[in-house]
Amino acid sequence: MQKGTGRNIFVAATYAATLLLGLILGQNYIDQQGNNPGSSLVPIGLSDNSYKIQQALDLITRSYMDSLDLDSLQNGAINHIVSHLDPYSSYLQPNDTQVQNEVLEGTFEGIGLEYFNLNDTLLVVGIITNGPAEKAGVKVGDRIFQIDSVQVTGKSVARKVVERLIRGKKGTGVKLQIIRDGRFLDAAITVIRDQIQVSSIDVSYMIRPTVGYIKIRRFGLKTAEDFKAAILDLKKQGANNLILDLRDNGGGYFHIAIRVANEFFHDKKLLVYTDGAHEQRKEYFSEGNGSFAEGKLVVLINESTASASEILSGAVQDWDRATIVGRRSFGKGIVQEQFDFADGSRINLSISRYYTPLGRSIQKKYTANWSNMIEHATMYKGLWALDTTFAHAQVYETTEGRQLFSGGGINPDVPVSLDSNAISLLYQEIVRSSYLEQFVYERFTTHLPAYSIENFLQGYHLPQQEYDMFIQYLATKGIVVNERKRKDLLELIQTDIEAIVGRYYFGREAYFKVKNRTDDFVEKALEILLPDPPIL
Incomplete structure (x- = not known):
């Protein structure tokens, strides 16, 4: 082992899922801090048994009855040890390390x-x-x-x-x-x-004359500068309100999330602090020069909003800077550091916990479930059981008197209820099957449309006849939709097909513009930012 080339603090779960599919040949749309001095992989705090693992490997290599792949043995031993520490520490093979770098660096x-x-x-x-x-x-x-x-x-x-x-x-x-x-x-x-x-910002546009909308897929190496550029562009177009969409954002670089959070404050504010057994408490403050320090802010979150996204959400919530809309976030309050090996492999090691400005830990409870380790091929699946309940462990109060709680994620200020149709097994099967895309690409990609993106967004809606044909198409693929479900899924599937058509002809901005037309989260955000004037 040798000194790593980079010391990166990052938050796990960087792969956010979207409906965008396929491959940007080297990077998925569906989809995937700077470099500090390197971390050393050297023995620390050696005990009498510190070299026991190496001795065991040497013994097996010298004396085992058959020839062995030593690299495979070592990788397996490291993976086994690291996976038993917590749900987020992990060992990556060189190819996986490269993929992670490409995703985060964009x-x-x-x-x-x-x-x-x-x-x-x-x-x-x-x-x-x-x-x-x-x-x-x-x-x-x-x-x-x-x-x-x-x-x-x-x-x-x-x-x-x-x-x-x-x-x-x-x-x-x-x-x-x-x-x-x-x-x-x-x-x-x-x-x-x-x-x-490839930018980690999916889309940035004016959703209303005074309201900007930005969706961040993950916190990658260039997210902060791309975000600031997007903010300045929206302000030039008249945006004095902002919807920041962090749904399905699984995290990314710790320090990048802090830089993005900085854009919402005009004075020095504590944004987050970390603490661990071998890491002294460290506090991170805004710099007081935020490009959107004024103006109303709504942040959208859901159950797949995790780690770095929760850092940002917790900071703006604790300081009463934003209204959080959506559903309780994932609940990952642990920071990983990357330690690189000479062969390109890597350990992502949990080194500390992070806390919001008020001192909240949003880490959900986890317990070891080692009894699940029965078969080698699946031995690490289900190793850790994550508590899905929200534990009101401790109450905190903001400057404006709002009560917030620690334990199990960020609770939204304005909740959005689950759409039973969107989470139904039938709809999820349809989405995972890619039959929506197949149907669109088989039927709607023969000729370029004779209208502009503006005409498309304002006037195009999937005809009922095409929806009925899609239901028939599903039947040919073995997915039968009964009459009740056909009605229940109408709006969801119509929007999906319209969005895919829009993306194909006009790019991913059109995709999100179509999706947001009927989005409950976005609708709630607009109600907050643009309340109806009183009737006198």
Whole structure:
């Protein structure tokens, strides 16, 4: 083991799920602090048995009856030890470390397109603006049938295979054979790989004349600067109110969340503090130069809002800076630090707990459930049991007299009830199956629309006839929707299909604009920010 190349404090659970699918060839839309001095992986506090594990490995290597893969043994031993510490400490193999870096740093070497495997054909459904693919002439709607010398149509090709074929060193080329508008292009399109930047901000736009809306997917390396730029742009457009959407944001870099929280204060405020057995209490303050220190703020959260997102939410809630709307957050109040090995593997080790400005710990209770370790293949699944109840362990009071509680996540100021249809097993099966995307790409991608994005957002609604056809389409796939469920799911599925159509033709901004038209969270936020004037 050697000294790591970076000392990064980060909060786990960085993979937030969205309905955006496919691969930006090197980065999923559905989807995935600076570098400080390196952390040393050296023995600390040695006891008489400190080298017992190494001695056991040496013994097995020397004396076991069959030949062994020593690397595999060592990886297994480390994984076993680390996984028993708490639910969030983890050991990553080199490939997993690379993926984590790419997700959090928002950069990778590729060509910058998103595809969907439609009927064993790679359909291009999204292209990064000014990326290598767009510069080379690839278009949304193209069908890739060959990558270099490998045919990728007429058979189901695994995502990892496509990644391996298209990813590569910056400056190298990859040849794509394309079918466009039903005909083969005469010549292959050569795309020169480059460094691709993917923002962790999903969308930023004016949702009402005085209200801006920003959705952050995760807290990556460049999120703070992208967020500040988005704020300044919205203010130029007249935004003096803001909806910050942190739903399904599983976290990211600790110090980036603090930098984003800083934008909401014009004086020095305690934002969060950490404390651990081997880490002295450390306090983090705003700098007093926030770009949105004035103006009404609503933060949207749900049960998948975790770690770094909870740090930001807790800070603005404790200081009465924002109204929190939604459902109780995940409840992860533990900070990890990254320790790198020479071979590229990594330990994400829990080093401290964090507390909101008032001193709240939002960590949900967890207990070891080692009895679940029966089969090797699933031995780490279910190892830790997380308490799903909210424990009012201690009450805290804000400056304005609001009562807040520690234990089990951030409780919203304004709750949004669960949509029984959205969480139904039937709807979840439909979403996971990708049949929504298949239906859209088979039926709505033949010709470009003759209208603008503004016309689409204002006037396009899925006809009842198309909804009925989708229900029939599901039946051909083995998913039967009875008459009652057909009515219950109408609005959800109509919105999903409209959003996917919007994303295909007009980009991901259109996707979120469509989704937000009927979103209960957004509706609550707008009621808070733009209350109806009194009738006199």
